Amino acid sequence: MKYISTRGSAPALDFEGVTLAGLASDGGLYVPEHWPRFSESEIAGMAGLSYVELAVRVMTPFVEGSLTQEELRELCTRAYGRFSHDAVTPLVQLDQQQWLLELFHGPTLAFKDVALQLLGRLFEHFLAKSDDHLTIVGATSGDTGSAAIDAVAGRERIDIFMLHPKGRVSDVQRRQMTTVRAPNVHNLAIEGSFDDAQAMVKRMFNDADMAASHGGRFRISAVNSINWARLMAQVVYYFAAALQLGAPGRKVAFSVPTGNFGDVFAGYVAAQMGLPIERLIVATNVNDILHRALTTGDYSAGTVTPTAAPSMDIQVSSNFERLLFDLGGRDGAAMAEQMRGFESSKAMQLTNSQREGAAGLFSSARVDQAEMAQAMSWAAECCGQTLDPHTAIGLYAARTAGLDPATPVVTLATAHPAKFRDAVERATGSRPALPNRMGDLFERSESFSELPGEYEAVAEFVSKHATPSS
Ligand SMILES: Cc1ncc(COP(=O)(O)O)c(C=O)c1O
Numbered sequence: 001m002k003y004i005s006t007r008g009s010a011p012a013l014d015f016e017g018v019t020l021a022g023l024a025s026d027g028g029l030y031v032p033e034h035w036p037r038f039s040e041s042e043i044a045g046m047a048g049l050s051y052v053e054l055a056v057r058v059m060t061p062f063v064e065g066s067l068t069q070e071e072l073r074e075l076c077t078r079a080y081g082r083f084s085h086d087a088v089t090p091l092v093q094l095d096q097q098q099w100l101l102e103l104f105h106g107p108t109l110a111f112k113d114v115a116l117q118l119l120g121r122l123f124e125h126f127l128a129k130s131d132d133h134l135t136i137v138g139a140t141s142g143d144t145g146s147a148a149i150d151a152v153a154g155r156e157r158i159d160i161f162m163l164h165p166k167g168r169v170s171d172v173q174r175r176q177m178t179t180v181r182a183p184n185v186h187n188l189a190i191e192g193s194f195d196d197a198q199a200m201v202k203r204m205f206n207d208a209d210m211a212a213s214h215g216g217r218f219r220i221s222a223v224n225s226i227n228w229a230r231l232m233a234q235v236v237y238y239f240a241a242a243l244q245l246g247a248p249g250r251k252v253a254f255s256v257p258t259g260n261f262g263d264v265f266a267g268y269v270a271a272q273m274g275l276p277i278e279r280l281i282v283a284t285n286v287n288d289i290l291h292r293a294l295t296t297g298d299y300s301a302g303t304v305t306p307t308a309a310p311s312m313d314i315q316v317s318s319n320f321e322r323l324l325f326d327l328g329g330r331d332g333a334a335m336a337e338q339m340r341g342f343e344s345s346k347a348m349q350l351t352n353s354q355r356e357g358a359a360g361l362f363s364s365a366r367v368d369q370a371e372m373a374q375a376m377s378w379a380a381e382c383c384g385q386t387l388d389p390h391t392a393i394g395l396y397a398a399r400t401a402g403l404d405p406a407t408p409v410v411t412l413a414t415a416h417p418a419k420f421r422d423a424v425e426r427a428t429g430s431r432p433a434l435p436n437r438m439g440d441l442f443e444r445s446e447s448f449s450e451l452p453g454e455y456e457a458v459a460e461f462v463s464k465h466a467t468p469s470s
């Protein structure tokens with residue numbers, strides 16, 4: 001499989017190349033040059049497979065030429081062996097129509113583990129072949145950071161620099177990052193929002209001075225969902241859930257708490273691969289750029305408002321570019337032009353083909369604090385389920401989407417409620433406990449560096465601490 005950039009001028013790469021590159025050299029995001037498609041009978045044949053076997057089936061077309069099926073199986077077995085539930089991503093019924101897909105049984109209690117446990121092993125596998133060294137620079141609103149650090153801490157060929165917006169992640173999220181003591185882990189608390197941190201990370205990918213500072217021996221990669229491998233691994237659980245609910249003979253809808261548009265884009269990929277998806281509901285908090293874009297075509301970023309669902313406090317959604325590229329006829333030059341406009345003015349209008357294409361599969365909802373709390377209360381009363389704030393936003397959108405009652409609606413439960421225990425306690429009055437294995441999280445000592453929200457300060461820090469590549 002070859003991958004092309006959404007902005008049309010970076011070289012096409014194979015799976016190994018895009019995994020190690022992270023972001024394309026023209027500033028675009030890599031997508032497969034075509035969507036592999038399964039027939040109905042191939043999808044029916046996936047029913048009943050273990051999570052690892054399903055992952056191998058779904059991901060094989062994407063890794064062809066870079067990994068054998070055996071290598072992929074071995075990596076998946078090790079990655080998903082670290083999950084605390086045998087089903088890896090169990091499905092829980094709430095009522096006749098509503099379901100939760102629990103994605104938080106990995107080591108750091110968020111859906112990010114599903115992809116990052118695999119990505120850490122992919123990096124190691126590919127780097128061992130060339131005996132090379134990688135510098136990972138990432139931005140997090142809390143969950144990517146902890147999952148990525150867990151996935152790469154202590155790995156010899158990798159340094160990780162993780163930027164989080166100072167004071168804007170939950171205390172559990174921060175401690176999951178800052179209490180990890182490994183020489184290759186560097187936590188940076190940055191003044192500003194997640195969007196500011198994400199913009200700095202993207203800038204570093206094409207910073208010639210940075211490469212020069214290491215005599216050209218600076219190999220940077222990404223753990224954010226700009227890295228294609230992240231999304232590829234997330235496609236699998238859409239198949240897992242839909243198969244359990246009757247696919248391919250029955251259509252299923254998904255409601256996805258959304259920020260950077262990575263998780264829901266993985267649902268779009270599943271649909272392109274032949275999975276019968278009735279609808280993908282993009283559920284946002286009050287940082288609603290995606291809801292506005294999908295309902296009015298206006299993709300314009302305002303300032304980020306801190307909310308009880310901090311991981312979704314995002315206004316510039318990286319992966320939306322992948323969707324717009326695909327819906328706009330895969331015209332790299334036009335996409336580059338559209339994104340240049342957005343980068344200079346922080347606003348753009350979707351074209352008619354982008355709007356109409358999106359409307360065929362996506363709908364959206366903006367969910368405020370009171371509505372989120374309402375969904376938490378409903379889940380507690382109806383089914384004894386404690387939801388985290390992000391999942392509650394997804395569930396509220398699912399229950400108000402007005403879908404045919406015969407269509408099952410699966411809300412992606414993206415985090416364990418204990419990661420956001422203050423917000424959950426404020427909304428419901430009860431405080432979820434951390435799993436036993438994390439019981440001492442608040443006794444561990446923290447280590448992080450505080451930096452101003454200035455690119456130069458971050459670049460200087462990374463430059464000083466990164467190990468050169470070979
Ligand atoms: C708990 C949680 N829910 C939802 C999201 C939004 O997912 P995405 O950024 O893939 O849209 C995030 C962050 O990415 C998250 O950490």
Ligand SMILES: N[C@@H](CCOP(=O)(O)O)C(=O)O
Pocket residue numbers: 139140141142143144145194223224225226259260262311312318
């Ligand atoms: N919510 C995310 C933000 C980064 O998103 P990513 O999926 O692109 O890594 C987080 O928790 O850090």
